[in-house]
Amino acid sequence: MLGAAVWCAMAVVTSILAGRRGRDSMLWFLYGAAVWPVALAHLFVLPDRMKLVAGSGWKLCPDCAGKVPPEATICSFCGHNFLEAE
Numbered sequence: 001m002l003g004a005a006v007w008c009a010m011a012v013v014t015s016i017l018a019g020r021r022g023r024d025s026m027l028w029f030l031y032g033a034a035v036w037p038v039a040l041a042h043l044f045v046l047p048d049r050m051k052l053v054a055g056s057g058w059k060l061c062p063d064c065a066g067k068v069p070p071e072a073t074i075c076s077f078c079g080h081n082f083l084e085a086e
């Protein structure tokens with residue numbers, strides 16, 4: 001019973017950490033619930049999206065979370081219009 005509670009808590013921790021690193025927290029919660037030791041290790045192998053964006057001056061698209069140059073007005077991934085949104 002205790003093992004199940006710890007497993008559940010680690011799935012939540014995985015999803016929170018994933019969200020902070022610019023990943024889809026719902027997807028990572030499911031991943032963590034299935035195999036959190038693998039999911040956690042995987043998460044720290046992947047680059048931190050938030051740091052990538054902060055360090056480069058690029059901006060994140062609010063629709064698709066794609067990384068676009070600061071001077072872009074339209075997202076090259078999904079066509080989101082930054083001028084209309086602001």
Ligand SMILES: [Zn+2]
Nearest residue numbers: 061064075078
């Ligand atoms: Zn986009």
